[in-house]
Amino acid sequence: MSENQTQSFIINRAATSKIENIDFENLPFGSVFTDHMLYCDYKSGEWGTPVIKPYEPLTMDPSSRVFHYGQAIFEGMKAYKDENDDVWLFRPDQNLTRFNKSAVRLAMPEIPEEVFIEGLKQLINIDKAWVKKGKGNSLYLRPFMIATGHGVIAAPSGQYRFMIILSPSKAYYQGDVKVLIAEHYSRAANGGIGAAKAAANYSAQFYPTLLANKQGYQQVIWTDDATHTKLEEAGTMNIFFRINDTLYTAPTSERILDGVTRKSIIDLAKRENITVEVRPVLVDEIIEASKNGSLKEIFGAGTAAVINPITGFSYQDTYYELPRQDNPMALDLKNKLTDIQYKLAEDTFGWTIKI
Amino acid sequence: MSENQTQSFIINRAATSKIENIDFENLPFGSVFTDHMLYCDYKSGEWGTPVIKPYEPLTMDPSSRVFHYGQAIFEGMKAYKDENDDVWLFRPDQNLTRFNKSAVRLAMPEIPEEVFIEGLKQLINIDKAWVKKGKGNSLYLRPFMIATGHGVIAAPSGQYRFMIILSPSKAYYQGDVKVLIAEHYSRAANGGIGAAKAAANYSAQFYPTLLANKQGYQQVIWTDDATHTKLEEAGTMNIFFRINDTLYTAPTSERILDGVTRKSIIDLAKRENITVEVRPVLVDEIIEASKNGSLKEIFGAGTAAVINPITGFSYQDTYYELPRQDNPMALDLKNKLTDIQYKLAEDTFGWTIKI
Ligand SMILES: Cc1ncc(COP(=O)(O)O)c(C=O)c1O
Ligand SMILES: Cc1ncc(COP(=O)(O)O)c(C=O)c1O
Numbered sequence: 001m002s003e004n005q006t007q008s009f010i011i012n013r014a015a016t017s018k019i020e021n022i023d024f025e026n027l028p029f030g031s032v033f034t035d036h037m038l039y040c041d042y043k044s045g046e047w048g049t050p051v052i053k054p055y056e057p058l059t060m061d062p063s064s065r066v067f068h069y070g071q072a073i074f075e076g077m078k079a080y081k082d083e084n085d086d087v088w089l090f091r092p093d094q095n096l097t098r099f100n101k102s103a104v105r106l107a108m109p110e111i112p113e114e115v116f117i118e119g120l121k122q123l124i125n126i127d128k129a130w131v132k133k134g135k136g137n138s139l140y141l142r143p144f145m146i147a148t149g150h151g152v153i154a155a156p157s158g159q160y161r162f163m164i165i166l167s168p169s170k171a172y173y174q175g176d177v178k179v180l181i182a183e184h185y186s187r188a189a190n191g192g193i194g195a196a197k198a199a200a201n202y203s204a205q206f207y208p209t210l211l212a213n214k215q216g217y218q219q220v221i222w223t224d225d226a227t228h229t230k231l232e233e234a235g236t237m238n239i240f241f242r243i244n245d246t247l248y249t250a251p252t253s254e255r256i257l258d259g260v261t262r263k264s265i266i267d268l269a270k271r272e273n274i275t276v277e278v279r280p281v282l283v284d285e286i287i288e289a290s291k292n293g294s295l296k297e298i299f300g301a302g303t304a305a306v307i308n309p310i311t312g313f314s315y316q317d318t319y320y321e322l323p324r325q326d327n328p329m330a331l332d333l334k335n336k337l338t339d340i341q342y343k344l345a346e347d348t349f350g351w352t353i354k355i
Numbered sequence: 356m357s358e359n360q361t362q363s364f365i366i367n368r369a370a371t372s373k374i375e376n377i378d379f380e381n382l383p384f385g386s387v388f389t390d391h392m393l394y395c396d397y398k399s400g401e402w403g404t405p406v407i408k409p410y411e412p413l414t415m416d417p418s419s420r421v422f423h424y425g426q427a428i429f430e431g432m433k434a435y436k437d438e439n440d441d442v443w444l445f446r447p448d449q450n451l452t453r454f455n456k457s458a459v460r461l462a463m464p465e466i467p468e469e470v471f472i473e474g475l476k477q478l479i480n481i482d483k484a485w486v487k488k489g490k491g492n493s494l495y496l497r498p499f500m501i502a503t504g505h506g507v508i509a510a511p512s513g514q515y516r517f518m519i520i521l522s523p524s525k526a527y528y529q530g531d532v533k534v535l536i537a538e539h540y541s542r543a544a545n546g547g548i549g550a551a552k553a554a555a556n557y558s559a560q561f562y563p564t565l566l567a568n569k570q571g572y573q574q575v576i577w578t579d580d581a582t583h584t585k586l587e588e589a590g591t592m593n594i595f596f597r598i599n600d601t602l603y604t605a606p607t608s609e610r611i612l613d614g615v616t617r618k619s620i621i622d623l624a625k626r627e628n629i630t631v632e633v634r635p636v637l638v639d640e641i642i643e644a645s646k647n648g649s650l651k652e653i654f655g656a657g658t659a660a661v662i663n664p665i666t667g668f669s670y671q672d673t674y675y676e677l678p679r680q681d682n683p684m685a686l687d688l689k690n691k692l693t694d695i696q697y698k699l700a701e702d703t704f705g706w707t708i709k710i
Binding site: 029037061062066067072074076140144146154182184186207210226235 | 541547554565
């Protein structure tokens, strides 16, 4: 960004930092925030000047549209510090594009690249000390937009606030993940908002996920709502199936979030000469493959966990355990991807952007 | 409620009232609020003491779950003043039941009757001067609940705030309402949250509704997402079809909001010896009925507008105009219902509750 544009941020630094009080070895995901935040308000059809200031509470009218009509979208990204103390973003252009796609679907204004990308860079730079070195450590980045206009009438707001908040995070290890394949509940439908990273998609999953938790499953694998025969994605991860040595994953659609990790895994796997088939994956074929031993792995892919191996799944009250692998593809792909993110391997794809 | 329970409200009255500054003849729906609001916080598994205090902004952490995951539900109700200056609620038990059904589906805590019903009564009583007499005038009541817990992790919040805000309203007249029948977009799916009055259901409709607006239609009539052959409901209204002298309306389901106006209209119509058939209504049969002249009326039913006649609908680029009626059933039922609400007719159903 040119000097001129840089000047268009209002920057108000915190007098002191909270960083000394943070136990970086014990960081529950998404619960600790850095010293600063960014916001930018949209009013009368235009975006104002982005402001970086100390992290602090917002003042919101009780009739703000976000409270009543759920008009809110977000992104989830990470910043990584390399051995030279440089900080890197991973494919931020993909998150910007997806954010603005979400904005359109939720009838919200698109955010300019200068605010989103340059805002991230400026903000992270100020809170650079919060990005810890070492594989697994990262700064989780949460750009989001909420409808701040007043009035309890079910129509799009005229005012919005875009914000970025930052949360230091450790490697996200969930332990054994057993999943339940959805037979009744659904996450998204054709003609709906499943492809948007809309706040509204997440609260809808909480109750069915709690029911799965009670049965001993950590997550739900969503199926298509109309027939419940196609395996779509998990709550915050896209999903891959390894049958023999081929990887299968569902195509993106109106019902599926177009994950940045998913598309990166597909590219990486292809580079490694792994066959990847992007096509609808049927519950039936996965059960069949599990029974005949050709189903080797299932894993989730998303920014928070990178790749999360799944140890087994339940469908129609039958539990299918996955075989243990000596050299799981999940782990290999995870290492290759994180090596790129932490600048430990050459970034042949041009995915990493220095701050 | 017993004296004892009444004492459990903390009441903090405004020093002065804003009421003198309000132009009650010009009230855009849902945009003006009374002097007081109610809130009640949920924490560590229990509800605290409800507080009534001057209407004022909330202080919210930027990581509050409602902003990121859309965990929010609401209700819409009205209070009516009769000729003796008594104020009445209409079937508030129905709204409480629906609110708690929404809460369960959104993985939120249920609200006790003492807080919801008694809270409404206490709050309305304090702001009684804001309920204006005369048919059409009312006080719109907006109970809602938002997830106030902190942390950007996609899981149910541990903290919630229940609130009630009040907005004086005039008769809600929308003018001619032409509707577009949804062929691609969808509002709800089986296994989804369509039956809950969840904030998340509304933002999802804004974009398709804007597209309809651009084509000259004020609202969308949603069809079932799987086949788009069944007529379900409008954005904030259930929908009735009059073919000859029979009324048809879709059954409630996981995809449809169980409207209080809808069920009251069904009961009223039956009392008037109108045949009401509650069964799936197909797009095809309505088009056929329009062509052969047996389709007499379509109207929406919901708290805000009570009954809203529809003048025509579009499907697959063809516009079907409805015939003008000398004595529309919509108007007759609306009058009968509002007469009960304003205590101008005997309430044989026991629907009205005095504050
Ligand atoms: C529903 C859903 N699917 C998949 C993903 C993975 O997307 P990404 O790899 O871009 O983080 C996410 C985001 O975390 C998500 O919320
Ligand atoms: C989606 C939807 N359908 C129908 C209705 C009508 O319900 P009620 O008659 O209880 O207001 C509403 C509420 O306003 C609604 O939001």
